[in-house]
Amino acid sequence: xxxxxxxxxxxxxxxxxxxxxxxxxxxxxxxxxxxxxxxxxxxxxxxxxxxxxxxxxxxxxxxxxxxxxxxxxxxxxxxxxxxxxxxx
Amino acid sequence: xxxxxxxxxxxxxxxxxxxxxxxxxxxxxxxxxxxxxxxxxxxxxxxxxxxxxxxxxxxxxxxxxxxxxxxxxxxxxxxxxxxxxxxxxxxxxxxxxxxxxxxxxxxxxxxxxxxxxxxxxxxxxxxxxxxxxxxxxxxxxxxxxxxxxxxxxxxxxxxxxxxxxxxxxxxxxxxxxxxxxxxxxxxxxxxxxxxxxxxxxxxxxxxxxxxxxxxxxxxxxxxxxxxxxxxxxxxxxxxxxxxxxxxxxxxxxxxxxxxxxxxxxxxxxxxxxxxxxxxxxxxxxxxxxxxxxxxxxxxxxxxxxxxxxxxxxxxxxxxxxxxxxxxxxxxxxxxxxxxxxxxxxxxxxxxxxxxxxxxxxxxxxxxxxxxxxxxxxxxxxxxxxxxxxxxxxxxxxxxxxxxxxxxxxxxxxxxxxxxxxxxxxxxxxxxxxxxxxxxxxxxxxxxxxxxxxxxxxxxxxxxxxxxxxxxxxxxxxxxxxxxxxxxxxxxxxxxxxxxxxxxxxxxxxxxxxxxxxxxxxxxxxxxxxxxxxxxxxxxxxxxxxxxxxxxx
Numbered sequence: 001x002x003x004x005x006x007x008x009x010x011x012x013x014x015x016x017x018x019x020x021x022x023x024x025x026x027x028x029x030x031x032x033x034x035x036x037x038x039x040x041x042x043x044x045x046x047x048x049x050x051x052x053x054x055x056x057x058x059x060x061x062x063x064x065x066x067x068x069x070x071x072x073x074x075x076x077x078x079x080x081x082x083x084x085x086x087x088x
Numbered sequence: 089x090x091x092x093x094x095x096x097x098x099x100x101x102x103x104x105x106x107x108x109x110x111x112x113x114x115x116x117x118x119x120x121x122x123x124x125x126x127x128x129x130x131x132x133x134x135x136x137x138x139x140x141x142x143x144x145x146x147x148x149x150x151x152x153x154x155x156x157x158x159x160x161x162x163x164x165x166x167x168x169x170x171x172x173x174x175x176x177x178x179x180x181x182x183x184x185x186x187x188x189x190x191x192x193x194x195x196x197x198x199x200x201x202x203x204x205x206x207x208x209x210x211x212x213x214x215x216x217x218x219x220x221x222x223x224x225x226x227x228x229x230x231x232x233x234x235x236x237x238x239x240x241x242x243x244x245x246x247x248x249x250x251x252x253x254x255x256x257x258x259x260x261x262x263x264x265x266x267x268x269x270x271x272x273x274x275x276x277x278x279x280x281x282x283x284x285x286x287x288x289x290x291x292x293x294x295x296x297x298x299x300x301x302x303x304x305x306x307x308x309x310x311x312x313x314x315x316x317x318x319x320x321x322x323x324x325x326x327x328x329x330x331x332x333x334x335x336x337x338x339x340x341x342x343x344x345x346x347x348x349x350x351x352x353x354x355x356x357x358x359x360x361x362x363x364x365x366x367x368x369x370x371x372x373x374x375x376x377x378x379x380x381x382x383x384x385x386x387x388x389x390x391x392x393x394x395x396x397x398x399x400x401x402x403x404x405x406x407x408x409x410x411x412x413x414x415x416x417x418x419x420x421x422x423x424x425x426x427x428x429x430x431x432x433x434x435x436x437x438x439x440x441x442x443x444x445x446x447x448x449x450x451x452x453x454x455x456x457x458x459x460x461x462x463x464x465x466x467x468x469x470x471x472x473x474x475x476x477x478x479x480x481x482x483x484x485x486x487x488x489x490x491x492x493x494x495x496x497x498x499x500x501x502x503x504x505x506x507x508x509x510x511x512x513x514x515x516x517x518x519x520x521x522x523x524x525x526x527x528x529x530x531x532x533x534x535x536x537x538x539x540x541x542x543x544x545x546x547x548x549x550x551x552x553x554x555x556x557x558x559x560x561x562x563x564x565x566x567x568x569x570x571x572x573x574x575x576x577x578x579x580x581x582x583x584x585x586x587x588x589x590x591x592x593x594x595x596x597x598x599x600x601x602x603x604x605x606x607x608x609x610x611x612x613x614x615x616x617x618x619x620x621x622x623x624x625x626x627x628x629x630x631x632x633x634x635x636x637x638x639x640x
Contacts, residue, residue: 037288052154
């Protein structure tokens, strides 16, 4: 066997080992990233749910009905029947 | 002896091996794709990842439709391995009847998919997941909430269980709102549990938000007043449309009856109709301002031109046109103010054949408005028979053509804007749209001034007056067509108007269909709704008062 053959065989062997290690490294990494993605997506869902809940809550609080009710019932305000415009 | 037995056995093995290799080779060459597919079909699943649907807001950012993530809980009944205690637990958590669930699972044992409950909150799904039951699966989905409920139901519409738009804006802007669901490929084991996500084919893309031109406060006001009026007059239905004069935006659009999109009962078709857009009515006297405009345009008439309406009736061909009383000699302005059929008919006959028709067409009648709402009706108006004086007179006082309330509002917008025609919009506009001049500004203003007298004590609609603001409008009371011609018992009461007169901000059209009480006319039924809605709207919009502070 010539020296050239030995070197070529050695390089091939090394290539196989290195690519093998890389394959396992990257599959592990994909798994990790996927885990992260899953966690982030769940977080996103929870945030979206919270956001929509708060939006709905705000819209109930600021609704015309609610403000009118508070104005009339709690603050004893009345709707003015006469309008006057005062120039400053 | 021994040798041949040895070779026989070896030979058989070699043959068997060859047969297997041959078969493998054969299958590999001839049926490779099919077998690969079948193998994948048993373990690899492609799953859709639902996209978050865009939200719908009013012009100031108040939410009108909101999506929230929920979970569908489902089972594979054919692999049901749940004990009775498990089923009870599950049923208790999901608020189901345990015995019925048990029976249902048994009954669908031959099936592989059964929803236990859809639209479960994330927290509840978490508790179910914590039970760790075998064969119970979770699927993410979204549920839509409509905070304003029936107030905005007809405009916003609703979505079905699969999150696709069914009605209103949800349907017409579905493309924009829906986003794009993502897809991922997963590897599943024999029991159907996901072992591994193989590939994210595409991430879900959120839908875009939509900002409508509606003002939720005005919408609510309009809805409340319309509902009270429809109930008070025991009417069959009603609609109200409010437009912004400067931009052509629809600020409020409500109908009665309505429905609750959050808790929809299928089959409620009466409540679902967006009548302001889809239903057409004969507009009756609300068309008269356009006849008057045609008269002014002709140059043969001025506001003070005298028209003799005595003896209160006259015949056009075979048709008898009549007023409720002999009103004697009226000016053109008084003809409009008192809504005299005889006066308007005489004016119409004095004009050229196409004059009134042309004005109506220029006001936008008969053309598509392009608001994007599903089922938008185009006005039914045509120029056939204009040579016939009967057709011309009936057109002049609003019969023989049919309009949706939205279309009537669009026509009034051309008056309120001083003769400019603008497209209507359901989406908030950042700048005023291009307008086309269709009437001279001076004439439009003159007609508005005449329409203001309609709300005077001597007019047909003093009840349309708003304290502090000058308003102009026109009443209409149209008889409905029954099985044999016009029905004297069934009416549509209309009022179309604008406010404030000095610098119009709003156009409001009120239509009350088939009021049943003592009062049936537009001035009695529809005008008060106009007054109440406009009074509050003017304050909410901060419009400077331009008139006396007394009401009718």
